[in-house]
Amino acid sequence: MRHAWPRTSAARSKRSVDILALLVIVAVLTAVVVVVSAPLRGGRVERTRGAAEDDIAELEARKEAKYREIRDAEMDLRTGKLSREDHRALDRQLRAEAVEILKALDDARS
Amino acid sequence: MATVGRALLILALAVAFYGVAASIYGAVRGRDEWIASGRRSVYAIAALVTGAFAILEVAFLRSDFSFATVASHSSTTTPTFYKGAAAWSSQEGSLLLWLWLLSLWSSLVLFATRRQLRRVAPYATAVLLGFAAFFAGLLVFRETPFELLAVVPPEGNGLNPLLRHPSMMIHPPMLYSGYTLFTIPFAFAIGALITRQVGAADWIRATRRFALGAWLFLGIGILLGARWSYAELGWGGYWAWDPVENASLLPWLTGTAFIHSIMIQEKRGMLKIWNVSLVLATGTLAILGTFLVRSGILDSIHAFGASTLGVPFVILIGILIASSVGLVVLRRNELRSENRLDSLLSREAIFLLNNLVLVAMAFVVFWGTFWPLIAEALTGTRRALGPPWFDKYTVPLAIVLVLLSGIGPVIAWRKATVSNARRNFLLPAAAAFALGAVLAALGAADRPLALAMFVCGAFVVASVGQEFWRGVGVRRAMTGENPLAALRSLVARNRRRYGGYLVHVGMALLFVGVAASTAFNDARDVRLAPGQSVRSGDYTFTYERATSRISTHDGELEKISFGAVVDVSRDGRHVTTMRPERGYYPSRDLRGLGPVGRFFEGEATSEIGLDAGLRRDIWTAMTPDIRRLLPTIEEGDRVFAAAAGKLPPALEGQALGAALEGIVDKYLADRPQATFRVISSPLVTWIWIGSIVVFLGGLIALWPGPDAARRKVTARYAARVAEDLGRA
Numbered sequence: 001m002r003h004a005w006p007r008t009s010a011a012r013s014k015r016s017v018d019i020l021a022l023l024v025i026v027a028v029l030t031a032v033v034v035v036v037s038a039p040l041r042g043g044r045v046e047r048t049r050g051a052a053e054d055d056i057a058e059l060e061a062r063k064e065a066k067y068r069e070i071r072d073a074e075m076d077l078r079t080g081k082l083s084r085e086d087h088r089a090l091d092r093q094l095r096a097e098a099v100e101i102l103k104a105l106d107d108a109r110s
Numbered sequence: 111m112a113t114v115g116r117a118l119l120i121l122a123l124a125v126a127f128y129g130v131a132a133s134i135y136g137a138v139r140g141r142d143e144w145i146a147s148g149r150r151s152v153y154a155i156a157a158l159v160t161g162a163f164a165i166l167e168v169a170f171l172r173s174d175f176s177f178a179t180v181a182s183h184s185s186t187t188t189p190t191f192y193k194g195a196a197a198w199s200s201q202e203g204s205l206l207l208w209l210w211l212l213s214l215w216s217s218l219v220l221f222a223t224r225r226q227l228r229r230v231a232p233y234a235t236a237v238l239l240g241f242a243a244f245f246a247g248l249l250v251f252r253e254t255p256f257e258l259l260a261v262v263p264p265e266g267n268g269l270n271p272l273l274r275h276p277s278m279m280i281h282p283p284m285l286y287s288g289y290t291l292f293t294i295p296f297a298f299a300i301g302a303l304i305t306r307q308v309g310a311a312d313w314i315r316a317t318r319r320f321a322l323g324a325w326l327f328l329g330i331g332i333l334l335g336a337r338w339s340y341a342e343l344g345w346g347g348y349w350a351w352d353p354v355e356n357a358s359l360l361p362w363l364t365g366t367a368f369i370h371s372i373m374i375q376e377k378r379g380m381l382k383i384w385n386v387s388l389v390l391a392t393g394t395l396a397i398l399g400t401f402l403v404r405s406g407i408l409d410s411i412h413a414f415g416a417s418t419l420g421v422p423f424v425i426l427i428g429i430l431i432a433s434s435v436g437l438v439v440l441r442r443n444e445l446r447s448e449n450r451l452d453s454l455l456s457r458e459a460i461f462l463l464n465n466l467v468l469v470a471m472a473f474v475v476f477w478g479t480f481w482p483l484i485a486e487a488l489t490g491t492r493r494a495l496g497p498p499w500f501d502k503y504t505v506p507l508a509i510v511l512v513l514l515s516g517i518g519p520v521i522a523w524r525k526a527t528v529s530n531a532r533r534n535f536l537l538p539a540a541a542a543f544a545l546g547a548v549l550a551a552l553g554a555a556d557r558p559l560a561l562a563m564f565v566c567g568a569f570v571v572a573s574v575g576q577e578f579w580r581g582v583g584v585r586r587a588m589t590g591e592n593p594l595a596a597l598r599s600l601v602a603r604n605r606r607r608y609g610g611y612l613v614h615v616g617m618a619l620l621f622v623g624v625a626a627s628t629a630f631n632d633a634r635d636v637r638l639a640p641g642q643s644v645r646s647g648d649y650t651f652t653y654e655r656a657t658s659r660i661s662t663h664d665g666e667l668e669k670i671s672f673g674a675v676v677d678v679s680r681d682g683r684h685v686t687t688m689r690p691e692r693g694y695y696p697s698r699d700l701r702g703l704g705p706v707g708r709f710f711e712g713e714a715t716s717e718i719g720l721d722a723g724l725r726r727d728i729w730t731a732m733t734p735d736i737r738r739l740l741p742t743i744e745e746g747d748r749v750f751a752a753a754a755g756k757l758p759p760a761l762e763g764q765a766l767g768a769a770l771e772g773i774v775d776k777y778l779a780d781r782p783q784a785t786f787r788v789i790s791s792p793l794v795t796w797i798w799i800g801s802i803v804v805f806l807g808g809l810i811a812l813w814p815g816p817d818a819a820r821r822k823v824t825a826r827y828a829a830r831v832a833e834d835l836g837r838a
Contacts, residue, residue, distance in 0.1 A: 021113040021114050021117075025113075025117040025121075028114075028117070028118065028158070029121060032121060032125060032154045032157075035150055035154055036125065036128070036129075036147055036151050036154050039143040039144075040144070053228070057226060058307075058312045061312045065377055068376075069377050069523065073522075075581070075607075076522040078580075078584040081520065081521065081522040082526070083527055083529070086530070090524055090525070
């Protein structure tokens with residue numbers, strides 16, 4: 001019996017560890033299921049943009065890019081990479097393109 | 111805790127599969143709740159893998175040798191600093207790190223875009239979860255970090271001594287961050303192709319920063335690896351065209367091409383097929399890089415050796431290539447350019463040329479890396495291509511690349527006139543040619559390729575300097591700020607532009623350092639006895655005397671080191687004293703080895719002697735001649751074998767210590783010869799300085815712009831465009 005004590009004790013200790021591990025796993029599993037399935041159970045869903053809003057966002061991105069191009073052209077003029085004549089022609093063209101994007105944005109928003 | 115760790119990975123795998131299905135179902139049916147559930151799967155995987163990674167780290171820090179991976183890659187004597195990093199020195203630990211970083215970066219991008227990209231994001235989520243499922247699957251079924259040993263050993267094998275370097279703490283996380291971040295633009299590109307949104311500026315805007323981050327992290331990882339190689343491997347170089355080094359360079363090259371050419375798509379709606387092909391190739395090459403390190407198909411000192419992971423990776427790479435090519439072909443109509451190149455004298459044209467050079471470099475590196483496999487398939491014999499083959503093609507390409515990185519900043523978008531170009535090129539070109547003339551007169555003409563690189567590097571520094579100078583002038587004229595404030599506001603308002611310019615300067619410095627240290631280094635391998643000297647460049651290296659010592663850690667014998675005191679002089683004047691060493695770590699595998707002999711059958715590392723400076727590095731490493739010690743070592747083993755079991759363990763330890771002390775003393779008494787590698791190499795430090803400049807420039811370009819300022823500027827331009835609209 002004296003030899004049996006350590007083994008029993010060890011086995012009990014191992015079993016208690018296993019039970020603790022099992023409890024942890026079950027708790028984690030529950031948490032994962034709760035978190036992942038929350039939107040399906042009527043929980044708060046971050047409202048994703050609709051297709052129309054996606055189009056607007058796309059046009060906004062294009063507008064930003066066009067404005068960046070206008071700013072770059074202006075910087076190129078100021079730092080001597082573009083002559084005044086070249087810049088005037090380029091700026092006019094870029095602004096015309098920006099106008100088209102703005103028109104499309106207005107259409108998408110209306 | 112191993113059970114919990116394993117369960118977390120199984121859960122992560124299950125959640126990944128569920129998330130793929132939920133995301134695709136939500137996207138196809140237009141059901142927001144399923145899309146949100148799929149996205150939450152990514153967050154859940156990040157949490158689960160964080161838990162698993164924490165369990166593994168704790169096991170390493172506590173030296174819990176019941177974990178097989180801890181027992182084989184750490185020990186109680188491993189310094190705590192390195193115990194934390196030992197987790198990713200193993201195959202399974204590094205796979206877990208890969209998955210962890212992937213889940214974190216994926217969570218970040220999906221959280222940032224949770225209200226955007228309605229059509230693209232769910233498919234991107236599914237792709238990212240597909241990657242997560244693949245790596246979680248490997249960790250569950252092939253290489254689990256939570257395998258337990260039936261018998262817990264009292265001591266572990268310890269961390270490979272070669273990996274005990276500060277760079278190795280950071281190198282893998284940086285490299286893997288780069289790889290995993292490149293999967294993000296890949297995933298969004300796939301989503302954009304599926305949903306026919308590939309021409310949209312929206313997804314590019316959302317993921318561009320991640321591509322830039324990937325480029326930056328991967329670059330830092332590569333450079334840290336180079337630094338480790340220089341300081342730790344004992345051969346005196348920083349780049350050896352090793353397959354694993356090349357594997358990390360491939361996605362970096364195509365990624366560099368992508369972050370340039372994507373600007374043309376953003377601005378002009380051009381190069382859509384090219385860009386999407388680049389981003390898909392970069393993502394695939396990132397996986398290929400991971401595969402090369404793990405599969406063991408190519409011989410490399412950096413690889414994990416032969417493993418069973420080759421087949422799953424080949425299948426994954428096959429799927430990535432097939433789906434990428436298929437989608438690009440299917441969507442070729444949507445990928446048509448909206449505009450054409452206005453002029454060959456424009457920044458777009460320079461970017462295009464830069465792209466071609468980068469892709470050509472990537473092709474050369476790819477071909478050279480895989481040549482052993484190609485040769486084996488064709489001839490039945492495996493033959494590797496060495497550094498001269500790589501240098502032959504990459505050096506001219508690198509010179510052109512550096513030249514282009516100087517031209518880009520001083521040439522206008524769309525169309526530059528010859529007169530303007532002449533005006534902008536005059537000063538930088540004059541400065542570069544003046545420097546070239548001086549260097550040629552000093553003797554650099556003997557190395558024309560190096561001289562060309564110096565001229566191009568000077569051109570880059572001068573052209574970018576001119577850009578900063580003019581930019582500051584413009585700011586000062588507009589605002590009246592002092593030069594420093596003008597510089598600060600100039601950079602703050604144009605982070606992408608000026609951050610990018612700094613990156614160009616850093617790369618030029620780095621390439622100049624590489625060119626100088628490759629073309630003008632003087633390396634000698636020589637065997638010396640104490641008192642003898644060797645010359646390298648202008649320096650005389652004198653082997654003054656031998657050194658030896660025994661290192662202990664926590665009362666245990668850690669290693670035996672044999673070294674040398676080397677005096678370095680120039681023109682008879684003392685420059686520095688260096689103490690290179692060779693450290694011998696005992697083998698943990700005791701089969702057939704005696705207690706003394708095992709110290710000379712384990713890992714050996716080089717502690718180099720280095721005197722680094724802005725003008726030149728003096729470097730030396732040594733290999734001691736221990737042949738004369740072998741009879742003593744064998745005698746020691748015989749004595750210990752005869753006394754086995756007769757001495758109490760404490761006494762046996764003392765006797766072993768005394769025996770090793772005797773060997774160490776005998777080494778000194780013998781006045782031993784040693785083989786030295788001595789190198790004097792110019793401008794190596796500029797490689798590391800250039801790297802730091804690249805890093806700073808990358809950070810500036812990556813840093814988010816001030817929203818308020820952006821809105822203000824946008825509003826101002828919007829008003830002007832609206833004004834034009836009113837006039838139209």
